Amino acid sequence: MKELALLGDEAVALGALHAGVSASYGYPGTPSTEILESLIAEYEKGGPLAAWCTNEKTALEAALGVSYTGRRTMVTMKHVGLNVASDPFMNGALLGIKGGLVLAVADDPGMHSSQNEQDSRFYAAFAMIPCLEPRSQQEAYDMTREAFDLSERLHVPVLLRLVTRLSHARAGVAPSEPKEQNPLAKAEDKTEWMLLPAYARKNYNALIEKQKDMLSWSEAHRVNKLELDGRDTDLAVITTGTGGNYYEENLDDLASSRGGKLPARLHIGVYPIPMESVRRLCEKAHRVIIIEEGQPLLEERLLGLLPQRLTVSGKLDGTVVRSGELDPDNVRAALGLMPRPSVKADIPALPGRPPQLCQGCPHGESYETIKQAAAGLESVVIAADIGCYALGALPPYSVPETIVCMGASVGMAKGAADSGIKYAIGVIGDSTFLHSGITGLIDAVAANTPMTLVILDNSIVAMTGCQDTMLPSARLKDVVLGIGVHPDHVIELEAKRQLQDENAARFRTELEYPGLSVVFFKRECLEAFRKRKKQEAAKAQSSGNPETGGTV
Structure with missing residues (x-):
């Protein structure tokens, strides 16, 4: 083929x-x-x-x-x-x-x-x-x-x-x-x-x-390749996954540095660990360098708990970088090779470019509203979640205080309220709410926890490329009501700058309510809007009808 x-x-x-x-x-x-x-x-x-x-x-x-x-x-x-x-x-x-x-x-x-x-x-x-x-x-x-x-x-x-x-x-x-x-x-x-x-x-x-x-x-297995013939068996190298690619990019220089003779090597691409191959590789070696992408799984297992003759080098002793990705240069350093020649330019330090919400993103409007409503209040905790809205923790918004995992915003807001925080706020996205937020909200409903859950509803799974949410926006309110949140305290607000003062006042009212509130901030994601209009235009063109456009 x-x-x-x-x-x-x-x-x-x-x-x-x-x-x-x-x-x-x-x-x-x-x-x-x-x-x-x-x-x-x-x-x-x-x-x-x-x-x-x-x-x-x-x-x-x-x-x-x-x-x-x-x-x-x-x-x-x-x-x-x-x-x-x-x-x-x-x-x-x-x-x-x-x-x-x-x-x-x-x-x-x-x-x-x-x-x-x-x-x-x-x-x-x-x-x-x-x-x-x-x-x-x-x-x-x-x-x-x-x-x-x-x-x-x-x-x-x-x-x-x-x-x-x-x-x-x-x-x-x-x-x-x-x-x-x-x-x-x-x-x-x-x-x-x-x-x-x-x-x-x-x-x-x-x-x-x-x-x-x-x-x-x-x-x-064919990919668990052991290379012993003609190799220096005093030093052994074990590579796994993409670590094998970075090792091989340095082979010419490694051979030159060792008088033309490469160390014995085992590459592992399938598990469980092929222990007999590992034993054969290491039986004459005095040192083994382990180059594995990720955490030191193999290294920990070879080190064991007791002292041994063989020196095992890798992420645990600092020979291989412990955090971040492997690349040819940090693998080169682990092999004892000098850095590659490079050109150094005298470039002034550039300003940082942290990721930001898109210009005009509805989450920005929502965070400005939350910030305005919470201004001047004491005893406030704002727990957020994983998703685009996590970027609201950075300037210019700087609203969320915690970001842990999918759904944690709901449980952490409940825990903060249980601890005595007066204004406990959880911030979660529409898809993340369906993914992991519902069960935490059930806990809050059962206890009538005095907290406010904000659901930022942009009608799409935005950060990962605009996949559809499992339920459309129109049905999320029914889910919240079905769990048992009181209808008087399920509020839907349109996330628009021109409505910020009005929205902040309504949100402040729910913050003062001594029970459970759920507030939706609703507006379509800009990227999802563009994608939808592009698809509609293509469909209209194929059917012979002009695209009429639209606005958010």
Whole structure:
């Protein structure tokens, strides 16, 4: 088949399609978003089902339902999304997976768009399931296909671990012949899908027995490449994932610095850790340098708890940078090589350019209103959440005081009110409210907590590229009323500058109410508006009608 230039995320999507996937689910999160967007584009052209879900947990649970019926399924998310999905993820390892189930999880070393650097390989090791870590777009395609086969052979979910640079870089991919979808066929042994204690114990023992097969697969895998012949075995190097690419970019200089002889090396691209290969690599070595993208999973396991003859160097002793991304230059330093020659220019320090809300963003108007309403008040806490509106913590707004994770704004505002804060305010977006805010609001309803929840409703999932929210804006108020918030204290305000004084007065009234209030600030996202008008214009043009335009 013809070679294609694909992003790493697009290569994963194509691999899933060619593996015969029947349904794919996910929640948007950079750097994973483009996987499901690609699959949704195919679905809209008549391909297999692909859909966004309310959160990562519901996405994985839907995928488990597909697997139970014998069909192949994929779930996509970013690394912190796996925290949300961890309950069905950990329990899913004990099920008798029938149709192949693959979790494509994109980690974000360097925190380009995330609140932490967690490494999803730890989750795979915790759940005792295989993990595949591609280092190129071609491997992303090939490993995705292999992951479905492996899942069905071992009857476990399989984790495909990506990182930002791979997800968002483009390279040539040579596809292979597609497979047909699996036929519909429910699992025969229901006890493998019921985690009652008696069955779960049996299933857990079965998972332990599968570890031998997983290890044999890992030891024999083509990407777990051991290089010993003609190498200096006194120094060993272990690379994982994209760390292998950065190591190889320095090979010429490394060979020159060592008299033409390279150190022994093992590259690991699939897990569990191929321990026999590691032992062979290290049996004559006095030092091993571990270059792994992410956290020191491999290094911690090799160090163990007791002193040993072998010196293990990596992130824990400072040989390899502990935070941020790997690159050829910091890997070069870890290998003891001099910095590359470079040109230094005398450029004056440039002013910082932190990310900002778009000009005219409705969230800006909302934050100005909140700031005006809260002016002069004492005993105030404003807890915000993950999303575009998190940028309101920066100047010129500087409104939120806390940003932790999806949905935390609701629970933290409740906790602040419980502690005695008089004016406890939570700020959350419309999609994030559906993702993780509803359950926190139920807690507040049950206690009639004296707090005010602000839902910034811009009618779209904006920060990740304008995906549709799971429920339209018109239905969010019904959700809030259905939970039990008193109708007199569910307020809808239009987020416009010319209404700021009026809105601030109404918002101040709700702040003074000694119970639970929910205030909606509503106005369409500008980017979503532009995207919608562009689509409407294209549709009108194709039907022969002129585009009439519009205003926000």
